[in-house]
Amino acid sequence: MKRHLxxxxxxxRDDALLVLDTAEELAQLSGRAVKKLPTLRGRxxxxxxxxxxxxxxxxxxxxxxxxxxxxxxxxxxxxxxxxGESLKDTALTLQAMGADAVVVRHHASGAPARLAQSDWxxxxxxxxxxxxxxxxxxxxxxxxxxxxxxxPGAGNDLAGRRVTIVGDILHSRVARSNVHLLTTxxxxxxxxxxxxxxxxxxxxxxxxVSYDLESVLPKTDALMMLRVQRERMNAAFFPTxxxxxxRYGVDGPRMSRLPEHAIVMHPGxxxxxxxxxxxxxxxxxxxxxxxxxxxVSVRMAVLYLLLGGATLTDTPRTDSVESAK
Amino acid sequence: MTAxxxxxxxxxxxxxxxxxxxxVITRIAHEIVERxxxxxxxxxxxxxxxGVHLARRLHARLAQITDQDIPLGTLDITxxxxxxxxxxxxxxxxxEIPPGGIDGRLVVLVDDVLFSGRTIRAAxxxxxxxxxxxxxxxxxxxxxxxxxxxxxxxxxGKNLPTSLREAVQVRLSDRDGVDAVxxxxxxxxxxxxxxxxxxxxxxxxxx
Amino acid sequence: MTTYLIRNAxxxxxxxxxxxxxxxxxxxxxxxxxATADIEIDATGLIVLPGLVDLHTHLREPGxxxxxxxxxxxxxxxxxxxxxVHAMANTFPVADTAGVVEQVWRLGQESGYCDVQPVGAVxxxxxxxxxxxxxAMHESAAGVRVFSDxxxxxxxxxxxxxxxxxxxxxxxxxxxxAQEPRLTEGAQMNEGQVSGELGLGGWPAVAEExxxxxxxxxxxxxxxxxxxxxxxxxxxxxIVRWAKAKGWDVTAEVTPHHLLLTDELVRSxxxxxxxxxxxxxxxxxxxxxxxxxxGTIDAVATDHAPHPAEDxxxxxxxxxxxxxxxxxxxxxxxxxMVDTGLLNWEGVADRMSHRPARIGRLAGQGRPVSVGEPxxxxxxxxxxxxxxxxxxxxxxxxxxxxxxxxxxGRVHATFLRGTATVLAGELVEQGGLA
Numbered sequence: 001m002k003r004h005l006x007x008x009x010x011x012x013r014d015d016a017l018l019v020l021d022t023a024e025e026l027a028q029l030s031g032r033a034v035k036k037l038p039t040l041r042g043r044x045x046x047x048x049x050x051x052x053x054x055x056x057x058x059x060x061x062x063x064x065x066x067x068x069x070x071x072x073x074x075x076x077x078x079x080x081x082x083x084g085e086s087l088k089d090t091a092l093t094l095q096a097m098g099a100d101a102v103v104v105r106h107h108a109s110g111a112p113a114r115l116a117q118s119d120w121x122x123x124x125x126x127x128x129x130x131x132x133x134x135x136x137x138x139x140x141x142x143x144x145x146x147x148x149x150x151x152p153g154a155g156n157d158l159a160g161r162r163v164t165i166v167g168d169i170l171h172s173r174v175a176r177s178n179v180h181l182l183t184t185x186x187x188x189x190x191x192x193x194x195x196x197x198x199x200x201x202x203x204x205x206x207x208x209v210s211y212d213l214e215s216v217l218p219k220t221d222a223l224m225m226l227r228v229q230r231e232r233m234n235a236a237f238f239p240t241x242x243x244x245x246x247r248y249g250v251d252g253p254r255m256s257r258l259p260e261h262a263i264v265m266h267p268g269x270x271x272x273x274x275x276x277x278x279x280x281x282x283x284x285x286x287x288x289x290x291x292x293x294x295x296v297s298v299r300m301a302v303l304y305l306l307l308g309g310a311t312l313t314d315t316p317r318t319d320s321v322e323s324a325k
Numbered sequence: 326m327t328a329x330x331x332x333x334x335x336x337x338x339x340x341x342x343x344x345x346x347x348x349v350i351t352r353i354a355h356e357i358v359e360r361x362x363x364x365x366x367x368x369x370x371x372x373x374x375x376g377v378h379l380a381r382r383l384h385a386r387l388a389q390i391t392d393q394d395i396p397l398g399t400l401d402i403t404x405x406x407x408x409x410x411x412x413x414x415x416x417x418x419x420x421e422i423p424p425g426g427i428d429g430r431l432v433v434l435v436d437d438v439l440f441s442g443r444t445i446r447a448a449x450x451x452x453x454x455x456x457x458x459x460x461x462x463x464x465x466x467x468x469x470x471x472x473x474x475x476x477x478x479x480x481x482g483k484n485l486p487t488s489l490r491e492a493v494q495v496r497l498s499d500r501d502g503v504d505a506v507x508x509x510x511x512x513x514x515x516x517x518x519x520x521x522x523x524x525x526x527x528x529x530x531x532x
Numbered sequence: 533m534t535t536y537l538i539r540n541a542x543x544x545x546x547x548x549x550x551x552x553x554x555x556x557x558x559x560x561x562x563x564x565x566x567a568t569a570d571i572e573i574d575a576t577g578l579i580v581l582p583g584l585v586d587l588h589t590h591l592r593e594p595g596x597x598x599x600x601x602x603x604x605x606x607x608x609x610x611x612x613x614x615x616x617v618h619a620m621a622n623t624f625p626v627a628d629t630a631g632v633v634e635q636v637w638r639l640g641q642e643s644g645y646c647d648v649q650p651v652g653a654v655x656x657x658x659x660x661x662x663x664x665x666x667x668a669m670h671e672s673a674a675g676v677r678v679f680s681d682x683x684x685x686x687x688x689x690x691x692x693x694x695x696x697x698x699x700x701x702x703x704x705x706x707x708x709x710a711q712e713p714r715l716t717e718g719a720q721m722n723e724g725q726v727s728g729e730l731g732l733g734g735w736p737a738v739a740e741e742x743x744x745x746x747x748x749x750x751x752x753x754x755x756x757x758x759x760x761x762x763x764x765x766x767x768x769x770x771i772v773r774w775a776k777a778k779g780w781d782v783t784a785e786v787t788p789h790h791l792l793l794t795d796e797l798v799r800s801x802x803x804x805x806x807x808x809x810x811x812x813x814x815x816x817x818x819x820x821x822x823x824x825x826x827g828t829i830d831a832v833a834t835d836h837a838p839h840p841a842e843d844x845x846x847x848x849x850x851x852x853x854x855x856x857x858x859x860x861x862x863x864x865x866x867x868x869m870v871d872t873g874l875l876n877w878e879g880v881a882d883r884m885s886h887r888p889a890r891i892g893r894l895a896g897q898g899r900p901v902s903v904g905e906p907x908x909x910x911x912x913x914x915x916x917x918x919x920x921x922x923x924x925x926x927x928x929x930x931x932x933x934x935x936x937x938x939x940x941g942r943v944h945a946t947f948l949r950g951t952a953t954v955l956a957g958e959l960v961e962q963g964g965l966a
Contacts, residue, residue: 022416039404109849111847114801201728205728308409310413
């Protein structure tokens with residue numbers, strides 16, 4: 001694996017399977033009395049959140065604590081766009097604190113990439129969602145959830161599985177990370193959205209595009225509904241909430257058009273009544289709650305694989321080992 | 326010894342063959358039954374990688390002797406190792422605790438070679454997070470000495486005095502195609518029996 | 533005044549000749565000139581071009597002296613071979629009154645490195661609401677003839693029409709920054725494949741082309757002169773070509789960076805590539821080069837836009853837009869136009885000196901290299917190869933996209949009315965003001 005996890009495109013098939021298999025092992029932990037491992041003792045992980053995200057932050061924090069890392073929460077919300085502390089100064093501060101990894105959530109696309117490429121800090125950078133770019137750990141937990149239901153077993157990928165992602169693709173970092181990762185794992189991805197919510201150039205992405213949800217449903221193994229913000233309506237991306245729901249929302253009758261084994265997923269937070277009805281959200285086929293639990297396992301796996309072994313911050317020690325040989 | 330060090334590394338030579346290993350496992354099984362008074366509350370936990378295979382064999386032998394299906398599990402101690410930072414992160418093996426758990430049971434840890442004791446230290450830490458056994462015992466195929474921690478085995482297949490420049494390699498048919506314990510110069514391969522085995526399958530060793 | 537004898541220089545890339553510079557003018561041109569001078573320069577292998585004229589420079593003074601001043605900007609201009617620059621109006625305060633343009637003009641006079649021709653704002657405060665006092669700025673000492681709200685588009689069609697009409701009275705020209713504002717809300721980069729993948733707000737080509745199309749029609753309708761700033765798309769080129777074919781008085785400029793760089797560079801998220809209009813695709817780059825070669829695009833203009841380090845040392849979204857360009861312009865043009873065979877040195881002189889001077893109506897600039905003309909000249913060494921080193925820049929800012937890049941050519945000397953501002957590649961300090 002690379003030193004950072006900025007984009008799901010950073011992961012090869014082997015990397016991705018290693019994360020999923022590791023997560024599968026670590027998932028057992030949740031059934032134990034002591035849900036903790038000593039692995040990252042002495043490692044400092046900073047959760048650097050420039051944007052509110054209680055669920056992602058909590059998920060990372062649980063994962064970090066279960067691995068015994070020292071956790072620092074650095075909330076920098078609102079300090080960047082105007083003349084607050086710059087990203088650079090924040091990074092230099094974290095470097096001075098000895099951060100072994102920085103989990104960063106930022107409203108600006110590319111901010112984690114910028115941190116990873118800069119010499120401002122030396123630890124690993126884990127992207128916890130940047131603007132409308134990527135959210136690679138979300139894609140990993142989605143893939144983990146899909147594999148459990150559709151192709152269970154260590155070492156298995158998602159070959160031959162068809163994943164339909166519905167909603168605001170244009171503004172979705174979840175969709176971008178998923179299209180990379182799911183394709184790497186052999187799944188076929190179809191985006192369904194009104195044309196206004198698809199990015200220019202989508203025809204060159206490794207996926208299918210459809211404007212018609214109904215026709216795609218029978219050929220879907222996993223249906224992923226994305227949140228649609230009501231504000232998009234005001235920018236004329238679609239006329240009304242009612243029309244969006246009618247054309248792109250999933251309700252009971254639509255869910256029944258899915259194959260028997262298919263699951264319904266949602267990265268949360270759901271807008272009930274908009275892209276998903278309560279009937280679907282509360283049905284046993286909906287994996288939303290499971291996805292949250294899986295998120296902890298997957299993030300533990302990522303943290304372990306990036307920080308559990310020798311890292312750049314250990315350089316003096318690895319050097320002495322080399323010379324000892 | 327001095328003269329030895331100046332010579333070229335010796336290729337591994339065999340100290341136990343398949344028959345020896347089978348006999349040793351039978352003996353350990355009997356010892357467990359004897360010391361655990363019928364082995365009724367025993368849980369066998371094999372430590373990855375070859376400890377798992379040995380535990381399976383012990384389990385089969387115990388079943389023959391006691392006519393009982395003794396709970397059998399596996400333990401991956403990677404997350405508890407004290408040398409994690411010396412190498413890139415390793416892939417995890419499967420840990421499987423039998424359904425009855427380990428609380429109040431006599432856990433017998435099974436491993437192939439007892440050396441520094443660090444693996445067993447990690448295994449004890451792992452057990453501590455999993456439950457609270459009545460007691461923990463250790464069964465190993467080979468004890469080669471050179472302990473770095475105050476740890477000893479309860480059941481030993483063979484005590485094998487070695488020098489630190491030697492490596493002990495355990496090969497089991499379920500995994501390596503043949504049952505054998507080999508000793509060779511450490512320079513001949515890496516320190517761990519796994520690494521040595523990986524290399525040995527490519528070099529031409531006496532079978 | 534120091535006299536110069538330049539030996540064996542290739543005027544516009546022609547056969548080696550000598551030039552004798554006396555009293556600010558070209559006194560003689562010939563082979564093996566029998567003349568004496570205070571300083572003799574061996575110009576073997578060097579090209580002589582008329583002093584370059586930039587239609588589009590941000591000197592930042594007044595208001596953002598942390599990024600650039602008239603002095604540092606004109607020093608950078610001289611190092612790049614320029615003898616005249618048009619200073620854009622988006623300063624603080626905005627150059628929308630006679631007072632501000634005269635101040636900038638005077639600072640230029642005092643610098644001594646390069647003529648500074650202030651550009652006046654079209655609307656008060658660049659806000660697009662109320663016409664600025666265009667006539668007063670023209671009548672001021674600065675003699676403004678080029679008006680632009682650059683940085684912002686004059687997007688109101690009526691305002692644009694009025695401005696086009698109004699400046700006819702004094703042979704002025706409106707230089708439009710073509711950017712439809714609604715289509716570019718939240719825009720961060722060219723809208724296309726790369727923006728979609730990077731999740732950065734798109735700046736579609738149509739936002740530029742729609743305004744250009746409207747403006748050429750407006751200019752035709754009212755019979756005015758129109759200049760299009762930093763044309764960046766293949767579609768824009770087509771519209772300009774069509775307007776010219778109609779015989780309308782439309783001119784256009786392209787920046788060096790749009791001749792060389794593409795939006796693929798944005799994948800690094802390094803804000804040094806953030807610029808407005810944004811870097812476009814390879815197809816656009818090819819179309820722009822072709823249009824510059826065939827004259828559809830009249831001029832290369834740098835859009836030199838200095839920014840302090842902290843405005844670029846940050847995440848992409850909050851970074852300032854713009855690149856410095858005065859000191860690398862000629863090298864980029866050599867690489868993209870001359871070394872590719874699209875333009876010879878005569879063509880370079882036309883697109884970087886003659887035509888921009890004519891568009892700006894600058895007297896004494898963009899003149900032919902011939903006897904009796906003002907000695908505004910550049911000696912350029914096209915054989916030089918070297919990596920761009922921002923530390924050697926004269927501009928106060930370092931936001932160049934070419935850092936470490938091997939670019940051909942180097943300015944050896946620049947003469948402003950016979951006074952050397954650059955000799956042997958180094959600035960010549962002027963009058964103790966530096």
